[in-house]
Amino acid sequence: MQIFRTVLGDIPAEETGRILTHEHLLYGYPGAELDHRTVFDHPAAVERVSGQVINGMLPNGYKTLIDMTPAEVGRHPQFMVDVAERTGLNVVAITGFFPERMGVPYYWRRQTIEELTEFFVRDLTEGMVFAWQQTPYKAGAIKIATGQESVFPKPSPVGAYGRHVHEVEDRLIRAAGRAAMEVGCGINTHIDPMDFEVTNPGREQLEILDEVGMDLSKVIIGHAFVPPQVNMMREVLKMGANVQLDHIGIPWRIGSAEELDEAMANALVELIEDGYLDRIVLSFDRWFFNPRATVTDSDPQLENEKVDLNYMFTSWVPRLKSKGVTDEQLDQIMIHNPRRIFSIAV
């Protein structure tokens, strides 16, 4: 039987509806949870995020969200559970860490591939730990991440093994591959688009996963979109992996959301013409609630909170349809592809 492992338990994969493959219900860079200014009222925040789900996801047929928040970036199992119970949304948590430069607490940097593998497997099969306490809430997928810090973006240097991947990230990627094979779950990744200037970061991640024997058809290369990198996407697709077009409606490393949307839509059409319809997924990479917004609204990163969830169907889908993309193709991309990738056989 194929299931999705949600924070409220396993559900049959056919019940997942449309799926957003990379979002964040609650998000704060490592350390934010220590800031007096970002203390928040839990029930009020659950209500606020639930309202966004009820008004922006459920009416558009989205029944499932993959919460890609890494363990040290404010991942809060109880928060996800409370939103899932309040809204009926299927929430899949991930296990995994941020890029070395932005996260991976020192405690975890010191650990072996075997220890990291065990951590991921236990998150996926026993439940995640929060603030020293074991919870019964399991992760359902793994995140891997590479690249530099993004406030002053620059490409990653060559790391210990000849790739633009840090030695700690290399270990985490190998552990992720081993854990995913043991549990049978999918992997979704974060690459930094700056790295396109020096390499194809998706290929580098996939090479490492391939070395440990991971089935690349269960791997999504995220943030694969920044134009004009269609050839890099093709390279990843030829290796058997999937690509995620994200930041829909969110300007990131490019002039405007409009410019990015148009370039991504053209890339999507090209990839469909190339025969890759069954290997594309879509998401916003939206922050439903980032407590940082209570401190400042001038942090450019907070753009991720501003796009309306209905934008997918008020702007993005009409844009795709005007380029000839059909409803059937959209169902493949929004329902069937992510369902295949994140399903776990039990």
Ligand SMILES: [Zn+2]
């Ligand atoms: Zn993200």
